[in-house]
Amino acid sequence: MESLISNARLNEISLQGEELERYARHLTLPEVGLEGQKRLRAAKVLCIGAGGLGSPIAMYLAAAGIGEIGLVDDDRVDLSNLQRQTIHGTSDINRLKTDSARDRLLDINPQIRVTTHAVRLSAVNARAIAAPYDLIIDGTDNFPTRYLSNDLAVLTGKPNVYGSIYRFEGQVSVFAPQHGGPCYRCLFPDPPDQGLIPSCAEGGVLGILPGIVGALQANEAVKLILGIGNPLIGRLLHFNALEMRFREIKLRRDPQCVLCGDSPTLRELKDISFSCEVPSSAPREIDVHALADRIKDSKPFVLLDVRKNDEYQFAHLPGATHIPLAELPKRLTELDPQAETIIHCKVGGRSAIALQILLKAGFENVCHVQGGINAWSREIDPSVPMY
Amino acid sequence: MEINILFFSVLRELAARDGLIMELAQGATLGDAVSELFRQFPNLAAWDGRLLLAVNSEYADRERVLESGDEVALMPPVQGG
Numbered sequence: 001m002e003s004l005i006s007n008a009r010l011n012e013i014s015l016q017g018e019e020l021e022r023y024a025r026h027l028t029l030p031e032v033g034l035e036g037q038k039r040l041r042a043a044k045v046l047c048i049g050a051g052g053l054g055s056p057i058a059m060y061l062a063a064a065g066i067g068e069i070g071l072v073d074d075d076r077v078d079l080s081n082l083q084r085q086t087i088h089g090t091s092d093i094n095r096l097k098t099d100s101a102r103d104r105l106l107d108i109n110p111q112i113r114v115t116t117h118a119v120r121l122s123a124v125n126a127r128a129i130a131a132p133y134d135l136i137i138d139g140t141d142n143f144p145t146r147y148l149s150n151d152l153a154v155l156t157g158k159p160n161v162y163g164s165i166y167r168f169e170g171q172v173s174v175f176a177p178q179h180g181g182p183c184y185r186c187l188f189p190d191p192p193d194q195g196l197i198p199s200c201a202e203g204g205v206l207g208i209l210p211g212i213v214g215a216l217q218a219n220e221a222v223k224l225i226l227g228i229g230n231p232l233i234g235r236l237l238h239f240n241a242l243e244m245r246f247r248e249i250k251l252r253r254d255p256q257c258v259l260c261g262d263s264p265t266l267r268e269l270k271d272i273s274f275s276c277e278v279p280s281s282a283p284r285e286i287d288v289h290a291l292a293d294r295i296k297d298s299k300p301f302v303l304l305d306v307r308k309n310d311e312y313q314f315a316h317l318p319g320a321t322h323i324p325l326a327e328l329p330k331r332l333t334e335l336d337p338q339a340e341t342i343i344h345c346k347v348g349g350r351s352a353i354a355l356q357i358l359l360k361a362g363f364e365n366v367c368h369v370q371g372g373i374n375a376w377s378r379e380i381d382p383s384v385p386m387y
Numbered sequence: 388m389e390i391n392i393l394f395f396s397v398l399r400e401l402a403a404r405d406g407l408i409m410e411l412a413q414g415a416t417l418g419d420a421v422s423e424l425f426r427q428f429p430n431l432a433a434w435d436g437r438l439l440l441a442v443n444s445e446y447a448d449r450e451r452v453l454e455s456g457d458e459v460a461l462m463p464p465v466q467g468g
Contacts, residue, residue, distance in 0.1 A: 049468050051468055052468055053468045138468075139468050141467055142468075143466045164466060164468055165467040165468060166396045166465040166467050167396070169395065187446075188439065192437040192464060193433070196434065203397075203467065236462075238462065249460065250441075250445040250446060326400045326403050327403070329430045356433050357430045360430065360433065361429065
């Protein structure tokens with residue numbers, strides 16, 4: 001594939017003195033050389049998300065000499081980020097991630113430019129933010145921003161280097177319908193219902209995983225800029241860190257795709273908001289205060305804790321019935337479908353999945369606790385340890 | 388005929404296994420295999436219409452007629468980053 005950077009743009013670039021030394025290991029590669037290094041210098045890359053994936057992506061791109069890196073993230077550095085978000089340090093806690101990341105990138109390579117966008121990407125600001133950039137890298141951590149990044153890339157004709165992670169697994173691809181491949185919506189036309197999906201906080205993630213997946217994304221970005229190798233267009237790479245196995249699925253552009261298909265109907269950016277589709281009029285989600293009231297009430301009910309064994313041993317609510325989510329489908333017979341059942345987990349993601357399982361199994365009087373046991377510790381009983 | 392089903396990510400946890408061998412009648416389609424899976428694992432059914440389906444590591448639609456020994460992969464979208 002041709003380089004994303006036209007030859008005309010190389011005329012303005014000159015590398016001299018210290019830069020020749022900095023990039024010496026690139027300059028000796030025939031596939032990069034002086035011309036390729038100029039392409040990297042001319043390139044402008046927008047990295048959406050400065051977290052787990054954004055850390056290796058931005059650091060490797062900075063080290064490689066990408067001329068301008070844009071960072072979009074509205075979040076601040078939290079202690080629980082540092083297990084995987086290696087661009088940030090302990091002294092950065094509570095700083096804006098974009099500020100912390102910019103400082104790190106400019107320390108790695110003071111000769112690049114870093115532009116920070118400390119906002120949440122939205123349908124309103126996305127086009128203006130993305131306008132100057134050649135390439136978008138999706139390092140987001142939530143479905144609404146993933147779909148928005150994809151739609152933004154397709155509608156502005158920029159390639160989208162996609163990566164996402166879950167526990168010990170990652171997915172990577174390059175979405176570029178203008179080069180014949182599919183977009184994210186060709187694979188997954190609509191986001192799943194919110195209740196189905198655990199977030200990183202809920203599902204947990206091996207800290208090294210985003211390092212591997214983000215490095216693969218940075219690699220694809222550099223290839224697209226240099227115009228070398230075979231880009232991951234039309235292929236979804238799946239990585240399993242436990243099996244240490246890469247699998248590849250061949251993809252195809254969906255002619256019916258609402259965004260990049262032959263007769264697209266989605267022509268403007270739209271924000272996606274999640275809605276929980278639960279087939280019932282009864283409230284299926286209660287907060288910890290409602291749970292506290294229900295416990296004070298003397299009528300019996302089943303409090304179902306669907307966290308894992310080690311979490312249950314660390315802290316649990318008195319009287320809870322414990323069945324880990326993974327075992328729930330085969331242990332349904334231990335529960336009474338007629339009994340009032342209130343499900344909780346750590347913060348509310350797994351309990352929402354358990355809720356769907358029980359509803360599908362015919363349980364009627366069932367709901368789950370918003371915020372889980374952590375909200376309980378925070379708002380009701382601080383003696384229950386948080387984790 | 389026998390086909391080999393592979394689960395990925397959250398589906399593996401919901402099904403509590405990496406995959407399974409499924410016995411299907413000759414001429415069965417990918418759609419038939421998926422319907423049978425949702426019957427065996429009702430907790431997967433909420434993912435209906437939200438999964439990337441592949442046969443022998445290549446995207447396939449539900450009308451695809453399966454052959455003995457085919458490997459069917461069910462890949463959910465993943466949001467973490």
